Amino acid sequence: MSADPLAAGPDVLEVRDLDVRYGEVLAVDGLSLRVRRGEMLALLGPSGSGKSTLLHTIAGFQSPTAGEVWLKGRRVATSEQAEPPERRDVGVVFQNYALWPHLTALDNVAYPGRRRGLGRRAAREEAQLVLDRLRIGHLARRRPAELSGGEQQRVGLGRALARHASLYLFDEPTAHLDTSVRGVFLDELVVRREATGAAGLYATHDAEEALGLADRVALLDAGSLVQLGTPEQVYAEPVDLWAARLTGPASVLKGTVVEGKGGRCVVRVLDTVINVESTGAAVEPGPVPLLVRPGWARLGGELPGRLRAVWYRGPHSDYLVEIAGAEVLVREPGPPRHTAGDEVSWTLSRTWPLRGRPQPEARPETGVSPTSPPGRSEHRPR
Numbered sequence: 001m002s003a004d005p006l007a008a009g010p011d012v013l014e015v016r017d018l019d020v021r022y023g024e025v026l027a028v029d030g031l032s033l034r035v036r037r038g039e040m041l042a043l044l045g046p047s048g049s050g051k052s053t054l055l056h057t058i059a060g061f062q063s064p065t066a067g068e069v070w071l072k073g074r075r076v077a078t079s080e081q082a083e084p085p086e087r088r089d090v091g092v093v094f095q096n097y098a099l100w101p102h103l104t105a106l107d108n109v110a111y112p113g114r115r116r117g118l119g120r121r122a123a124r125e126e127a128q129l130v131l132d133r134l135r136i137g138h139l140a141r142r143r144p145a146e147l148s149g150g151e152q153q154r155v156g157l158g159r160a161l162a163r164h165a166s167l168y169l170f171d172e173p174t175a176h177l178d179t180s181v182r183g184v185f186l187d188e189l190v191v192r193r194e195a196t197g198a199a200g201l202y203a204t205h206d207a208e209e210a211l212g213l214a215d216r217v218a219l220l221d222a223g224s225l226v227q228l229g230t231p232e233q234v235y236a237e238p239v240d241l242w243a244a245r246l247t248g249p250a251s252v253l254k255g256t257v258v259e260g261k262g263g264r265c266v267v268r269v270l271d272t273v274i275n276v277e278s279t280g281a282a283v284e285p286g287p288v289p290l291l292v293r294p295g296w297a298r299l300g301g302e303l304p305g306r307l308r309a310v311w312y313r314g315p316h317s318d319y320l321v322e323i324a325g326a327e328v329l330v331r332e333p334g335p336p337r338h339t340a341g342d343e344v345s346w347t348l349s350r351t352w353p354l355r356g357r358p359q360p361e362a363r364p365e366t367g368v369s370p371t372s373p374p375g376r377s378e379h380r381p382r
Contacts, residue, residue: 010073012037012167012199013058018067020053020223027053029223030067035167035199042210043203044234044246045220051203053223055169058201059092060085072166091163093173097156099144105131105155106140112163130158133188135181150177157185168200174209186213207247211235219243235293241354244291251297251328255290257283257353267351270324272302277350284353291352294318294331299338301347310336321346 013035020028028050035041043051056062058069060082069077071090076083091112099108106127113123131137134154144152157173168189174182186209193200204210210217211231219226219234227239238244241252258266258273260283266275267290276296305321305328312335319330321344330346338344 014070016068019065021065038197039215040200042214042217044210049220050223089166091160091165091168093160093170097152109158170202251292253290256287257285276348288353294329296350297330299346307340307342
């Protein structure tokens with residue numbers, strides 16, 4: 001990822017005050033954003049948040065109700081008129097593959113090359129290289145009906161990569177891929193971006209994928225932009241509890257900020273004062289919900305608690321610590337060294353005061369549900 005994606009070049013995409021309606025349903029609500037050359041912007045949100053609608057509008061498959069879409073400094077869509085998809089310099093990967101059933105995998109991927117003016121042989125050679133990199137080169141002669149869902153998805157990915165577009169639109173492209181193939185695709189995507197300077201808009205509901213892939217992340221809720229920032233910003237400094245839960249496991253404690261400035265923050269939790277890491281910005285003193293990510297707490301320290309559950313995750317173990325009126329998820333490397341029911345001590349190394357949109361009253365949220373099935377990786381009291 002580039003250190004400063006906004007300095008990488010001019011806008012490849014700009015969306016201005018975009019509204020998109022389906023009848024009475026406002027799927028995209030006053031959304032504005034821009035993507036620079038070479039930048040990958042992830043759209044992270046739950047189902048129904050407007051991710052697919054936004055991509056379809058940018059691609060030209062859906063018309064805006066209001067607002068504008070600009071590609072490389074050229075206005076391509078308004079509520080009154082819109083250029084057709086074939087005139088927009090974008091490559092699209094759909095959730096439903098959208099492969100031509102009468103063409104082989106090789107010819108599906110070679111099609112963009114033919115559209116660029118390559119001869120049949122050159123386009124096929126290029127397509128074969130793409131399929132080889134996606135580990136399905138041996139399936140080049142098969143038609144879509146002869147491929148599994150995951151194999152069809154890789155053909156769709158290959159066809160988009162062969163497009164050589166200035167902007168790629170990805171609509172949850174790895175949804176049907178296993179972990180190893182997903183890694184191959186994401187690696188290939190990074191290589192293509194670095195080689196061509198292409199930009200990307202990547203829709204996903206997977207926070208880990210968004211944070212690991214993107215230069216910036218846009219959090220969407222009901223068609224509106226909730227937060228836009230670097231992966232580090234949206235994870236460590238979410239604007240509210242909803243954004244915190246969307247971007248990863250989130251425990252919330254009732255606490256009080258005693259003092260906060262210069263990258264340190266003094267907080268009071270359970271009548272215990274702790275000096276923790278925060279951001280460089282000054283934090284206003286007073287009572288406030290405190291966000292705690294799993295890596296921001298550790299066992300051993302000033303605060304008492306009881307282990308409600310323990311999960312072994314392979315490279316690390318998760319401990320759900322029950323305290324007065326709340327629960328905190330603590331993550332440590334290695335196998336479990338305690339079992340559920342144990343009395344433990346713990347402490348914070350970092351926190352973030354949540355001062356965003358008001359949240360409804362509910363039981364303490366840890367952001368770890370659904371948890372592992374009982375009897376498999378949960379360690380119960382002996």
